[in-house]
Amino acid sequence: MTQVSRYHPLLAALHWLLALMIIAMLAIGFFALAVTPNTDPHKIDVLEVHMAAGMLILALMMIRFIVRMCTARPPRLSSGSCFLDRITPIAHYGFYVLILLMVGSGYATGILARLPAIVFARSGEPLPPSFAIFPTWTVHRAVAVMLVGLIVLHVIAVCYHQFIKKDGLFRRMFFR
Ligand code: HEM
Numbered sequence: 001m002t003q004v005s006r007y008h009p010l011l012a013a014l015h016w017l018l019a020l021m022i023i024a025m026l027a028i029g030f031f032a033l034a035v036t037p038n039t040d041p042h043k044i045d046v047l048e049v050h051m052a053a054g055m056l057i058l059a060l061m062m063i064r065f066i067v068r069m070c071t072a073r074p075p076r077l078s079s080g081s082c083f084l085d086r087i088t089p090i091a092h093y094g095f096y097v098l099i100l101l102m103v104g105s106g107y108a109t110g111i112l113a114r115l116p117a118i119v120f121a122r123s124g125e126p127l128p129p130s131f132a133i134f135p136t137w138t139v140h141r142a143v144a145v146m147l148v149g150l151i152v153l154h155v156i157a158v159c160y161h162q163f164i165k166k167d168g169l170f171r172r173m174f175f176r
Pocket of ligand 1: 022025026027028029030033034050051052054055057099102103104105106107108109110131137140141144
């Protein structure tokens with residue numbers, strides 16, 4: 001493959017779109033869904049947006065993965081630490097794994113709680129008293145916390161490259 005100095009523009013565009021969508025989903029989850037009782041009639045509207053956006057994130061993530069496999073990438077930059085260089089690809093693939101787990105556990109919770117009928121078909125049935133009765137919800141919450149941790153680590157690593165090593169890492173994920 002040809003040597004390039006930046007990621008493909010489609011890959012960069014999907015990166016920033018997904019970053020915004022995932023952060024918005026985490027914010028909606030923690031600050032809207034988790035604090036709203038299931039008896040609140042507006043919760044169904046928020047769940048509708050959350051569930052639809054979650055599935056869109058999975059679709060965009062799969063498209064991004066395919067584009068990543070098919071396009072040339074700039075050479076990997078070293079952090080200066082052998083250990084950190086080894087765990088970087090694991091952390092990057094970790095995003096794909098955690099998003100898969102997020103959507104899988106969210107979807108499984110939705111099925112167990114009969115959410116497709118309640119939320120999308122507006123069957124009129126009430127939401128279950130709490131989602132905490134479903135083990136898949138515990139997984140959903142735990143993976144959400146792990147995802148927040150991975151995002152924080154990712155931002156710290158980018159800042160280290162950009163401001164301490166000054167190796168222009170940020171520029172590689174932007175457009176010409
Ligand atoms: C990238 C994808 C997703 C992210 C980042 C995400 C994030 C979150 C977060 C942070 C919470 C709050 C957890 C808590 O209570 O502390 C939550 C709750 C929930 N999510 Fe997701 N979610 C995603 C996808 C989905 C999908 C695809 C579905 C279903 C199809 C779904 C269904 C739910 C349900 C039913 C709850 C429980 C609401 C409650 O706590 O009352 N999620 N999500």
